[in-house]
Amino acid sequence: MDLKELEDIEHSQEEREDFSGEKVKPIIVFYPKNEEDVVRIVKFAKQNKIPVIAWGSGTSLTGAVSCNGNCILIDFSKMNKILEINEIDWYVRVQPGIKLIDLFEELERKGFMLPPDPASFFLCSVGGAVAESSGGMKGVRYGSFREWVLALRVVLPSGEVVKVGEPLRKNRAGYDLVHLFVGSEGTLGIITEIWLRIIPIPKRKMVTIAALLKDFESAADVIIGLRKNRILPELSEYVDADVVRALNKHLNAGLKETEGGMLLISIEEDMVNDVLKVLEGKTVDVMIAEGEEANKLYSLRAQAAIAVKAESKNVFYAEDIVVPISKLPEAIRKLKEIAAKYNTKFYVISHIGDGNLHPNIIIEDKEARERAFEEIARMAIEMGGSVSGEHGIGTQKAKLMAEQIIKHNGRTVLDLMYEIKKLIDPDNIMNPGKYVELAYKYYKEFSSQTIEIK
Ligand SMILES: Cc1cc2nc3c(=O)[nH]c(=O)nc-3n(C[C@H](O)[C@H](O)[C@H](O)COP(=O)(O)OP(=O)(O)OC[C@H]3O[C@@H](n4cnc5c(N)ncnc54)[C@H](O)[C@@H]3O)c2cc1C
Known part of the structure; x- marks a missing residue:
């Protein structure tokens, strides 16, 4: 292998770590300036069969960028431009390396918004968010990235470039390849350009209700109450009492500490009373914030994972389970039982309005940490839920993903996914050893066992 033919592309030799502490040890890191550079890198990787x-x-929390000494890392920080904001067709076209926060700010200046807002929006790239189909704090009303991607340019493992989709509100031409690449975690191709739907910033005044709850269970009761009353907030986010304490300790948040944690609900001003009615009897205190005060609460919620990471001294597993909303009370009860069994606390951060819970497991002993992680994920599978709502699979949840798919969808579905991976990436150079490929390996291991398909 002679890397000389790529030496005109900016590069470095360095090791990194992702947010979850997974090691990233590449042979070389390239910083392409354009799609052509990416094509050359991929063609070189294909010829030399290098991942x-x-x-x-x-900011991956699942080991999605991990690499153990044998990979080329393509760092997209130099491909970070907004290429077009179309104010009539309402889309934005960007390079993948742009930081989500920079895109948000530019769109806001033009009166537009891109709603999906992963709590890492101040750190993560748009390419990463698309490749993970990230969700976010406003997901309860607006969904995750999957719902906002219109089209993509992708460098396939062969080095060929395709454009999939169209920047149109409606398009029924062919199989939906856009959404095959969205959430594919870099295992099918490298995204070099992205068209995203945008909408005008709503004009109605929003307020944020900060409800200090009696207990964790009340969070589920409130969400169910909102749904029974046909109330769809823009934000319904929960942090438990330990996360509030961690925010105060590590980020000087100045939040009031109560045993039930804090639920944030953002809603149009004229619906505040409807929400307050649902909250009756479930809180110890309620504050209504707007403007800067509401922004501060939103920003603290976004930084909750940073506070938990500081509290854990960098050793934590972030769960990402989803349960049907109707099963939230049961899930919370069982989570508490599992925490008691492991004699620990779970530092729960949650997009609770989506049924998406992030118990953060801070148990020093790795084996026990893994056992608790699997137990919680299996609880979600049993409830008809998912092992991942938004963080994705990476290496961390491949086994659990296989279990979920086999139980809920059947073996053929996992076979189909693996066939797609093989078809598009026959040499297995795109982020190998993770996600569908790894799930499939696990599935092969336990395929002799009898597994019930619902
Ligand atoms: C503090 C914090 C809060 C978070 N909150 C949320 C949240 O609320 N919701 C949520 O969904 N996630 C959340 N996450 C997880 C993570 O931030 C998101 O998944 C994020 O969008 C990943 O972006 P990134 O740019 O860091 O991607 P990376 O971590 O660099 O990469 C993630 C995956 O995308 C692939 N990828 C990146 N760029 C490309 C490309 N151009 N083409 C093909 N594949 C590519 C990588 O290979 C990898 O598989 C959070 C993480 C942190 C640290």
């Missing part, structure tokens, strides 16, 4: 991993910002 290629795209790096957005490395």
Whole structure:
């Protein structure tokens, strides 16, 4: 292998770590300036059968960018431009390396918004968010990235470039390849350009209700109450009492500490009373914030994972389970039982309005930490839920993903996914050893066992 033919592309030799502490040890890191550079890197990787991993910002919580000494890392920080904001067709076209926060700010200046807002928006890249189909705090009303991507340019493992989709509100031409690449975690191709739907910033005044709850269970009761009353907030986010304490301790948040944690609900001003009615009897205190005060609460919620990481001294597993909303009370009860069994606390951060819970497991002993992680994920599978709502699979949840798919969808579905991976990436150079490929390996291991398909 002679890397000389790529030496005109900016590069470095360095090791990194993703947010979850997974090691990233590439042979070389390239910083392409354009799609042509990416094509050359991928063609070189194909010829030499070297794995290629795209790096957005490395905020992955699942080992999705991990590499153990044998990969080329493509760092997209130099491909970070907004190429077009179309104010009539309402889309934005960007390079993948742009930071989500920079895109948000530019769109806001033009009166537009891109709603999906992963709590890492101030760190992560748009390419990473698309490749993970990230969700976010406003997901309860607006969904995750999957719902906002219109089209993509992708460098396939062969080095060929395709454009999939169209920047149109409606398009029924052919199989939906856009959404095959969205959430594919860099295992099918490298995204070099992205068209995203945008909408005007709503004009109605929003307020944020900060409800200090009696207990964790009340959070589920409130969400169910909102749904029974046909109330769809823009934000319904929960942090438990330990996360509030961690925010105060590590980020000087100045939040009031109560045993039930804090639920944030953002809603149009004229619906505040409807929400307050639902909250009756479930809180110890309620504050209504707007403007700067509401922004501060939103920003603290976004930084909750940073506070938990500081509290854990960098050793934590972030769960990402989803349960049907109707099962939230049961899930919370069982989570508490599991925490008691492991004699620990779970530092729960949650997009609770989506049924998406992030118990953060801070148990020093690795084996026990893994056992607790699997137990919680299996609880979600049993409830008809998912092992991942938004963080994705990476290496961390491949086994659990296989279990979920086999139980809920059947073996043929996992076979189909693996066939797609093989078809598009026959040499297995795109982020190998993770996600569908790894799930399939696990599935092969336990395929002799009898598994019930619902
Ligand atoms: C503090 C914090 C809060 C978070 N909150 C949320 C949240 O609310 N919701 C949520 O969904 N996630 C959340 N996450 C997880 C993570 O931030 C998101 O998944 C994020 O969008 C990943 O972006 P990134 O640029 O860091 O991608 P990376 O971590 O660099 O990469 C993630 C995956 O995308 C692939 N990839 C990156 N760029 C490309 C490309 N151009 N082409 C193909 N593949 C590519 C990588 O290879 C990898 O598989 C959070 C993480 C942190 C640290």
